[in-house]
Amino acid sequence: MLELVDVCARYNGTEVLSGVSLSVEPGKITAIIGANGAGKTTTLRCIIGILRPSKGKILWRDRDLTALDTKDIVKSGITMVPEGRHVFPHMTVSENLDMGAYLRRNIHEIKKDRSWVFELFPVLKIRSGQTAGTLSGGEQQMLAVGRALMSAPDILLMDEPSMGLAPMLVDEVFHVIHQIKQTGKTVLLVEQNAVKALSIADKGYVLELGLTILSGTGTELMNNPEVERAYLGI
Amino acid sequence: MKGWDILYYLVNGLPIGAIYALVALGYSLIYASAGVLNWSQGDMVMLGAFIGYNLHCLLGLNFILALLITTPAVACIGMLVERIVLRSLRKRSSPPVNVVIGTLGVAIICRNLALAIWGPDAQLFRSPVGSVPVEIGTLRLFPQDIFILILGIALMILLQYFLKYTREGKALRAVAQDRMAASLMGIDVGKSDTLAFAASAAMGAVAGILIAPLFFVTFNMGAGIGLKGFVAAVVGGLGNIPGAIGGGFFLGLIESFASGKISSGYRDAIAFTVLILILWLKPAGLFSKITKETV
Numbered sequence: 258m259l260e261l262v263d264v265c266a267r268y269n270g271t272e273v274l275s276g277v278s279l280s281v282e283p284g285k286i287t288a289i290i291g292a293n294g295a296g297k298t299t300t301l302r303c304i305i306g307i308l309r310p311s312k313g314k315i316l317w318r319d320r321d322l323t324a325l326d327t328k329d330i331v332k333s334g335i336t337m338v339p340e341g342r343h344v345f346p347h348m349t350v351s352e353n354l355d356m357g358a359y360l361r362r363n364i365h366e367i368k369k370d371r372s373w374v375f376e377l378f379p380v381l382k383i384r385s386g387q388t389a390g391t392l393s394g395g396e397q398q399m400l401a402v403g404r405a406l407m408s409a410p411d412i413l414l415m416d417e418p419s420m421g422l423a424p425m426l427v428d429e430v431f432h433v434i435h436q437i438k439q440t441g442k443t444v445l446l447v448e449q450n451a452v453k454a455l456s457i458a459d460k461g462y463v464l465e466l467g468l469t470i471l472s473g474t475g476t477e478l479m480n481n482p483e484v485e486r487a488y489l490g491i
Numbered sequence: 492m493k494g495w496d497i498l499y500y501l502v503n504g505l506p507i508g509a510i511y512a513l514v515a516l517g518y519s520l521i522y523a524s525a526g527v528l529n530w531s532q533g534d535m536v537m538l539g540a541f542i543g544y545n546l547h548c549l550l551g552l553n554f555i556l557a558l559l560i561t562t563p564a565v566a567c568i569g570m571l572v573e574r575i576v577l578r579s580l581r582k583r584s585s586p587p588v589n590v591v592i593g594t595l596g597v598a599i600i601c602r603n604l605a606l607a608i609w610g611p612d613a614q615l616f617r618s619p620v621g622s623v624p625v626e627i628g629t630l631r632l633f634p635q636d637i638f639i640l641i642l643g644i645a646l647m648i649l650l651q652y653f654l655k656y657t658r659e660g661k662a663l664r665a666v667a668q669d670r671m672a673a674s675l676m677g678i679d680v681g682k683s684d685t686l687a688f689a690a691s692a693a694m695g696a697v698a699g700i701l702i703a704p705l706f707f708v709t710f711n712m713g714a715g716i717g718l719k720g721f722v723a724a725v726v727g728g729l730g731n732i733p734g735a736i737g738g739g740f741f742l743g744l745i746e747s748f749a750s751g752k753i754s755s756g757y758r759d760a761i762a763f764t765v766l767i768l769i770l771w772l773k774p775a776g777l778f779s780k781i782t783k784e785t786v
C-alpha cells in the first residue's frame with residue numbers, strides 16, 4: 258500500500274499542497290479528481306521524487322519515499338505516465354519501449370511485456386520503427402502508457418491520460434486502464450475528466466487548493482451532491 | 492575553380508576541420524545532456540596536448556601508449572569538473588549561467604596550472620608519423636594530416652556507436668531528449684552528465700594530441716581552439732551531434748578557402764564573418780533541417 262500522510266509542497270516558497278493525505282490499495286484503481294491547478298500533478302511529482310515535499314510522509318513498503326531520488330523510487334516499483342506524454346521524440350517507438358525497460362535485465366520477461374503492450378495498443382506495433390515525434394497525440398499517449406508498462410511497475414501513476422484526446426480515444430484509454438488493473442497492477446489515476454475517472458475507480462479523492470477534502474468509493478463520490486455540482490457538471 | 496584547387500582546399504581544410512569537430516562534439520554532448528556550456532573544453536585540448544607532450548616527448552613513451560594514457564587521464568579531469576562545478580552548483584539550484592562561469596574558472600585554473608608546470612614557452616611536439624609529405628601532382632599530403640583524419644573520424648564513428656547501441660549511450664540520448672522522462676525510466680541523470688563531461692574531455696584530449704605537431708604546445712592554446720570548436724558547435728546547432736561534426740568540417744574548409752583565396756592573415760576574420768552570416772540566416776544552425784535528430 259502506498260500512503261501519503263499530510264503531504265505539503267511548495268514551488269519557490271509558494272505553498273501549493275497544504276495537506277494531501279491518501280492511500281492507494283494494491284490491485285485497485287484510485288482516482289484523484291480536482292479542478293485545474295488544484296495540485297494533482299504536484300501530488301504525483303512528490304510521490305515520484307521530482308519534487309521534494311516540504312512536509313509529510315510518503316510511505317511505500319515500510320519506506321519513506323520523501324528522501325529518495327526518482328531513479329530509486331522507480332527501482333522500488335513505482336512509475337509515472339507524465340502529463341503531456343513526454344515520449345523521447347527522436348527515438349523510435351521501439352526504442353522508447355526499450356527505455357521503459359531500462360532497469361530490467363530479464364530479456365525473456367521484457368519480450369513478454371513488449372508483446373503485451375503491442376496487444377493493448379496494436380497501433381504501436383505498426384508504428385514501431387517510426388520516431389515518436391512523428392506520432393499523433395493519441396499515439397504518443399499510448400506510447401507513454403506502453404513505455405511505463407515496460408518498467409513492470411507495481412504502481413502506475415497516470416497524470417491526465419485522456420487530456421487532449423478525441424472521445425473515441427478517451428474510451429480506449431480508460432478501457433486499457435481497466436485491463437491494466439486486471440493484470441493485478443495498482444493504478445493511481447489523476448483526471449480532470451471526473452465522470453470517466455470515478456466510473457472506473459474503486460476509490461477516489463477530491464483535491465481542492467492543495468487539500469484532500471473528500472474521499473470515498475467511485476460510486477459514493479459520483480452520487481455526492483457537492484462533487485456533482487463542482488466536478489461532474491450535471 | 493579547377494579540380495586541383497578544390498582538392499587543395501580539402502587537403503588543407505579537412506584535417507583541422509576534424510579537430511574542430513572533435514572539440515565541437517564536446518560542447519554539444521555536454522549541452523545535450525546537462526544543458527550547460529562548458530568553457531573549459533578548449534583547456535581539455537591543451538591538457539591533452541601537454542600530458543601527451545610530457546609522456547611522449549619528454550619521457551619517451553611510445554606515441555600510442557601516450558595517447559592511451561592521456562585520454563582517460565583527461566577524461567577523469569572532465570569528470571572532476573562535472574562533480575565539482577556542475578553538481579555542487581546544481582544542488583544549490585543555481586542558474587545555468589553560474590555553471591558557465593564555474594567552468595570558465597576551471598579554464599583559468601587549467602591555464603595557470605599548465606603555466607606553472609610547463610612554463611610559458613611554446614613546446615615543439617614532433618609528429619609521430621613523420622613530416623615528409625607525399626606529393627601527388629602539385630598536392631602535398633602530410634602524414635600528420637592523414638593521421639588526424641583517420642583517428643578523428645574513427646573517434647566520431649565510435650561516439651555514434653556508443654550513443655546508438657550501448658546502454659549508457661542510449662540513456663544519455665534519453666536525458667538529452669527529455670531529462671524528466673529519462674529519470675522516470677530509472678536513469679541516473681547525474682551519471683549521464685558525468686559521462687558527457689568525461690567523453691567530451693576525452694575527445695578534447697585526442698584533439699590536443701593530434702594538433703600538437705601542427706602548432707606548438709602552449710599553456711593558452713585552449714582559448715583559440717576552444718572558441719573555434721564552440722563556433723563549429725553553434726553552426727551545427729548546439730546540442731546536435733551530427734551537426735557538430737558537420738560544423739567542424741565546415742569551419743575547417745571555410746578557413747582553408749579564406750586563407751587560400753584571400754589571405755591567411757584574414758583567415759579568422761573571414762571565417763567568422765561567414766559564420767555570423769550563417770547564424771543570421773539560420774539561427775538554429777546550418778544542419779537544423781537535414782538532421783532533425785539531435786542526439
Ligand SMILES: Nc1ncnc2c1ncn2[C@@H]1O[C@H](COP(=O)(O)OP(=O)(O)O)[C@@H](O)[C@H]1O
Nearest residue numbers: 268269273291292293294295296297298299300
Ligand atoms: N513548476 C511550477 N512552478 C511554480 N508553480 C507551479 C509549477 N507547477 C505548478 N505550479 C502551480 O501549482 C499549483 C498546482 O499545480 P498542478 O499540480 O499542476 O495542478 P493540477 O495538476 O491539479 O492542474 C498551480 O497553482 C500551479 O500554477
Ligand SMILES: [Mg+2]
Nearest residue numbers: 297298340417
Ligand atoms: Mg496537472
